[in-house]
Amino acid sequence: MVTIKDISKKSGYSTSTVSKALNSSSEIGEETTSLIQKMASEMGYFPNAAARLLKTNKSNNLGVLFVDEMQSGLAHEYFSSVLNSFKVEAERLGYDITFISHNIGNLNMTYYEHCKYRNCDGVVIACVDFNDTRVIELIQSEIPTITIDHIFNDSTSILSDNLKGVKDLVNHIYDYGHRKIAFIHGENTSVTQRRIAGFHKACNKLNITVPDYYIKPARYHDPKSSGLATKELLELKDPPTCIMYPDDFSFIGGMNEIENHGLSIPNDISVAGYDGIYLSQVLRPKLSTYKQNTEALGKYAAANLIDAVTNKKTYIPKQIWVEGELLVGNSIKKIEF
């Protein structure tokens, strides 16, 4: 491994001069600087992140805390997409990312300990149980954190605007003439709460009365439970004309159920998804859905986290709402009346 020492020996300059030159310090003369830099690159020198960290106390490494347990984090296109965008932006700004978990090897550490162990400059938290004490410990620690899709006290959060998403969808469905709209929602999280609230709010504004039995619980990313909910809705005496799903993927369960009932989309029943994943756009009929702006979410998360890391003293926590975009497909029928 080529070190500063090696360059020092070869160039005749001291290690500190070499160090400064490599960091383009203004203390060092131009000639010397360029000479040393050239020599360094010729010798194949590359800084050692660990050694640098030990001095500077800055790792240029961000922790990523996604859910552990069910491993559904990476499988969920929404999150893997946010993660990817986060990664790209972080790298652009000079940061690597490391997955945080508990139990590395035999050591059973908390998330916080893992972050300290790897000297993470900051951590992005998404897709976890925000009641987990280990998550809370991390957020309340001195390490800058940023949460995605969840407001935790005054920690900075990047949030997909679920209120607007649901509202836009409902308005769109209403415009197409529907008045009997059912809403299948995911498990109880702050996101879900906002979505349900948004649904009711939008309906109220449009003077639609929603019977309780049009609101069905299911789980995110789980076609089965959404299929079940669909079945119940279809077999109502007074079935809805349009069903909204927790996400595009779980709609697949509804799709199958609808076909089982010998119904066709959108002629017999209209449907809407949520997320706007790739799949939704290649299904036929194309799914009408609300595309969450995963790219912006990930990018803002990275940019803000790095901002918080860099300006630890002056950074002011904030909530950033990211709007998505209505994707009009062919899964909602225009009803004349």
Next chain:
Amino acid sequence: MVTIKDISKKSGYSTSTVSKALNSSSEIGEETTSLIQKMASEMGYFPNAAARLLKTNKSNNLGVLFVDEMQSGLAHEYFSSVLNSFKVEAERLGYDITFISHNIGNLNMTYYEHCKYRNCDGVVIACVDFNDTRVIELIQSEIPTITIDHIFNDSTSILSDNLKGVKDLVNHIYDYGHRKIAFIHGENTSVTQRRIAGFHKACNKLNITVPDYYIKPARYHDPKSSGLATKELLELKDPPTCIMYPDDFSFIGGMNEIENHGLSIPNDISVAGYDGIYLSQVLRPKLSTYKQNTEALGKYAAANLIDAVTNKKTYIPKQIWVEGELLVGNSIKKIEF
């Protein structure tokens, strides 16, 4: 931050004794060891990976090189699933993972340089262009590497048994009475080559003659191109009775095309996928496909890479083939004759 020094002060033992005790060295007495360990945990001590690395030259950190450019890596369930399994096993064995890419910040580094920068003990390589000189540089470096789904000279590779997968599928389709089988394949990679070869081999053995126009090029994970290929196949004078797709996801394109033609699966046309992703099992009719054992692939990759890292001198490169499993759905019709 609590360091060994702090524990040393508080306990009265020297830093070296503390260090040894914390590492459960046999040099230190039992009592002292347990005393120090207890005190350390009480004080909230956690080792600093960077400092340790500086001494031991071991980071307990593995690099992950997935494709950069099109970002299709994480979106592809096959790879994200392998990655997840890799991560879980690596963590179990005490390793963290770091994504490798070029250009971190302004620095434009090669993959190899990035690995050195982060002191990766080893690197897993998947889903990249194996002709990229930067990939080759990395594989040929002194850093232990392991490749997934690609044999690179005598570097260790973990490979999904595509030969067997395609053969099993063809045999299954044949058993159901099909003799006109079309094969849509992905872009030209070693995986694709093996699959095409496997297809021909299996057909030969079954005395099926495959006309050239039953072999159609498309791209992986791309419903559009597979849709196009499907269209061409369906409009042949002598269309196949069964179409095999590059992967489950691109089948969606074929599915739409088949519906556009007013045909129904499997009554009018049979289809088979590849991968066995979650989606394939929730579609109706359920897709007959071949499930690649992503869990084993990722796990073996991690275990072997760590083996190579740990026993750098004695480790012998090898190829490990991982078999998958035929998933029989309802997308293939039984033909009487």
Next chain:
DNA sequence: TTGTATGCGTTATCAT
């Protein structure tokens, strides 16, 4: 402008 000296937190060598 350049060099000397020191320390980051840990482990390893060699004494005691």
Next chain:
DNA sequence: ATGATAACGCATACAA
């Protein structure tokens, strides 16, 4: 069984 000391690679305060 325990401790003193040096060293890993780098950056910086301070001296020259």
